Amino acid sequence: MKIGFIGCGNMASAMIGGILRQGIFSKDEIIVSNLTDEGRARSEKTLGVVTTLNNNEIVRSAKTVVLAVKPQFYEKVLTEVHDSLTTEHTIIGIAPGKTLAWLEEKAGLPLKVVRFMPNTPAQVGAGMTAVCTNDRVSEDELAEILKITDSFGCTEVVPERLMDAAGAVGGCSPAYVFMFIEAMADAAVSQGMPRKQAYKFASQTVLGSAKMVLETGRHPGDLKDMVCSPAGTTIEGVRTLEKSGFRSAVFEALTAAAEKGKKL
Numbered sequence: 001m002k003i004g005f006i007g008c009g010n011m012a013s014a015m016i017g018g019i020l021r022q023g024i025f026s027k028d029e030i031i032v033s034n035l036t037d038e039g040r041a042r043s044e045k046t047l048g049v050v051t052t053l054n055n056n057e058i059v060r061s062a063k064t065v066v067l068a069v070k071p072q073f074y075e076k077v078l079t080e081v082h083d084s085l086t087t088e089h090t091i092i093g094i095a096p097g098k099t100l101a102w103l104e105e106k107a108g109l110p111l112k113v114v115r116f117m118p119n120t121p122a123q124v125g126a127g128m129t130a131v132c133t134n135d136r137v138s139e140d141e142l143a144e145i146l147k148i149t150d151s152f153g154c155t156e157v158v159p160e161r162l163m164d165a166a167g168a169v170g171g172c173s174p175a176y177v178f179m180f181i182e183a184m185a186d187a188a189v190s191q192g193m194p195r196k197q198a199y200k201f202a203s204q205t206v207l208g209s210a211k212m213v214l215e216t217g218r219h220p221g222d223l224k225d226m227v228c229s230p231a232g233t234t235i236e237g238v239r240t241l242e243k244s245g246f247r248s249a250v251f252e253a254l255t256a257a258a259e260k261g262k263k264l
């Protein structure tokens, strides 16, 4: 086995999807653990990878192990697999708040530790992942790790002190963008547009606007100004968004998410 995932829910499935699509590893080189037989059957059916109910089997069969359970279960899982871990292992944490030092301490031996902060758009190969490592991970090993994260989207290597910021602007923000899309579509529906068409307009507009920021390299404010005709329709919407505290609401939401990450 090349890689093992302890827990195979939303995030693990999204990452494995990219790894398989890009041919980084094959189905028989990936092992995942599930809590129940139903979960195991689901992972086999949807991903076709090797499955087990035994977390120690993951650690015994793969040298790279991703901890893909909720942060509340990290300590329990690390205690459970402690005796199977060796200094040859690379442990990858994907939970907010679980630092490199914390992961190494709970693993109980000096090993390679990596943190990913991915997001759910990884499911469609358009993820954004922050990566940091401890100093046992060499440049060559990091390059291999980046092949994994690049398979499900874009990657930025960041210093660990930026992982909570990355969690907010990358990990959590899809939820806020989906809320924005939903609200835009609701408004279009209230103006008479069919629901399905409203989602298409809202989603494609978010996608296209993001693409403009990425591809033109122009300042978002500049791109916003291009849309606002003098005495036109858009600037009226800008006025009401500013009045409703739109920017501040987004600022506060991301700050709250980053601060929560520091406490987990």
Ligand SMILES: NC(=O)c1ccc[n+]([C@@H]2O[C@H](COP(=O)([O-])OP(=O)(O)OC[C@H]3O[C@@H](n4cnc5c(N)ncnc54)[C@H](O)[C@@H]3O)[C@@H](O)[C@H]2O)c1
Residues within 6 Å of the ligand: 006, 007, 008, 009, 010, 011, 012, 033, 034, 035, 039, 055, 067, 068, 069, 070, 071, 073, 077, 094, 095, 096, 117, 118, 119, 120, 171, 172
């Ligand atoms: N969902 C996101 O947007 C996102 C983004 C970035 C990081 N993360 C992080 O990814 C991790 C997983 O999140 P998720 O959204 O995939 O959660 P999830 O609930 O979808 O998946 C977790 C899976 O782990 C399984 N599990 C729980 N305890 C287990 C155990 N002891 N052994 C084996 N399996 C066990 C659960 O049955 C579940 O299938 C979390 O730490 C989360 O913070 C999530």
